Amino acid sequence: MKTLVIAENEAAARELAAGARAYADEVVYATFADPVTGIADKCLVVEVPEGQAKEAAFDTFAKILADEDPQMVFFEPTRRLKALVGRLAAHNGASVMTDISAIDEESVQTRYFGGIAERTAKSVTPVAFCSAGAGTFKDAEPSGTDVVETVEYVAPAVTLECVERETLPPAEVDLTAADKVVAAGRGFGSEEELEEARTFCKAIGAELGCTRPLTETEDWFPREAYIGISGLMLSPEVYVGIGVSGQMQHMVGVDRAHVAFAINKDAHAPIFDKVDYGLVGAINDVLPKINAKLS
Ligand SMILES: Cc1cc2nc3c(=O)[nH]c(=O)nc-3n(C[C@H](O)[C@H](O)[C@H](O)COP(=O)(O)OP(=O)(O)OC[C@H]3O[C@@H](n4cnc5c(N)ncnc54)[C@H](O)[C@@H]3O)c2cc1C
Incomplete structure (x- = not known):
């Protein structure tokens, strides 16, 4: 099985790649910049042109998905990735399983009703999308190569421009x-x-x-x-x-x-x-x- 990990932050990238490694034969990791190396078989970096919103990289990620053809996509549930990857999943008519707590080759455990119940879910589509919060795979170790490739940006038909940027005070802690x-x-x-x-x-x-x-x-x-x-x-x-x-x-x-x-x-x-x-x-x-x- 091949798993594509899409993450923005280092800790999430490490953890999701480690979780994927536990059951997938091949792990590919895609991110926007400053990739973490040594956690996947291949790392793909999407460089979004200056002035464009990262969410506009949908077509680039859609191409990565088509080229890599994974059976599973793990994504970090940041606000941006929920929007971007959610769109990818919808575009592919794919199974989406959010907030998973465990996975094996057959099925995943997910929480529902706001987290008070758990169920076992199985994808019914060729590619499934799963999000996992911090700590889900904290005992697993990532492994991989330092191979990093830059992916050519595919400009969207309708651009999403970033008209204003406001720097928020940095979060005091992780x-x-x-x-x-x-x-x-x-x-x-x-x-x-x-x-x-x-x-x-x-x-x-x-x-x-x-x-x-x-x-x-x-x-x-x-x-x-x-x-x-x-x-x-x-x-x-x-x-x-x-x-x-x-x-x-x-x-x-x-x-x-x-x-x-x-x-x-x-x-x-x-x-x-x-x-x-x-x-x-x-x-x-x-x-x-x-x-x-x-x-
Ligand atoms: C769709 C949805 C999603 C949500 N997602 C989240 C989420 O992700 N995270 C989240 O936190 N909430 C979320 N909420 C809100 C959640 O339902 C609660 O309203 C919220 O968690 C309550 O916060 P609280 O316990 O600080 O406040 P309150 O419920 O108002 O409780 C305050 C507590 O402080 C105690 N207290 C008061 N004064 C003192 C004092 N002097 N000394 C000691 N104790 C005192 C009171 O007895 C009371 O138990 C969500 C709600 C919805 C509808």
């Missing part, structure tokens, strides 16, 4: 690579209160993420920092939810954590049913005390 993750939720009453969470993270060597309302309603974190079904899917060793209610859309992003803790002032908060250890208390009361003990 949560996908963190062993310990703390998530701040709406239990934090103000942005200033997050300082206690940062102190806590520093003391235990964790990185700080959040629930969706803290990025979309409050704008206290960049969009890349929220955890859950529409954000980051993580597999940390340790997860600590502070002021997090435990809604399924958030918890599915960390339910592969090895050990999970929660701090919440409401003893009946749903998160307490989903973690290994819970502490009932108000953030302003308990977090400074924990930090004082840890310092």
Whole structure:
């Protein structure tokens, strides 16, 4: 079996290529720039002309797909690739299996209903498309050559021009690579209160993420920092939810954590049913005390 891996970021490229290597005879990896070498049998680099949006590289990726003729495509579920690869899959009338958790030569395991259930799925088309979140193949090792080829850009019939670029503040951390993750939720009453969470993270060597309302309603974190079904899917060793209610859309992003803790002032908060250890208390009361003990 031949698998094409499409990824933008190094960690995802490594992990998806490793996952593909575990069952595929041949792994080809396609990306936009700065390829990771040694993880696939061949690496294809798509150079998008200046001023063009990367999403406009659809025809180039369609050509790669036709030339390589893989039976499986693994893609990193970034916003851009969901749009671009989703279009590729639709164009090919192909089976799409999102958020897979395991794969063998016959079938894949995927999560559904927002991650509360798993099912076994089988492709019914010659090529199938699968996305996988961080941590899905974290125990697998990639291997490959340093062969890198630049793919000629195929200009789309209708160009998609990039009319404006805004540089967002860089994400403070790569949560996908963190062993310990703390998530701040709406239990934090103000942005200033997050300082206690940062102190806590520093003391235990964790990185700080959040629930969706803290990025979309409050704008206290960049969009890349929220955890859950529409954000980051993580597999940390340790997860600590502070002021997090435990809604399924958030918890599915960390339910592969090895050990999970929660701090919440409401003893009946749903998160307490989903973690290994819970502490009932108000953030302003308990977090400074924990930090004082840890310092
Ligand atoms: C389609 C869809 C997709 C979604 N995707 C995501 C996603 O990917 N990620 C995500 O996070 N959410 C997602 N959501 C939103 C999700 O459903 C929840 O609304 C969200 O996770 C709740 O965030 P929260 O726990 O921070 O806030 P809340 O639900 O408001 O909970 C706040 C918690 O803090 C506690 N609290 C309050 N004050 C204190 C205090 N002083 N001390 C201690 N505890 C306190 C409260 O008891 C409560 O349990 C999605 C929703 C939809 C509809």
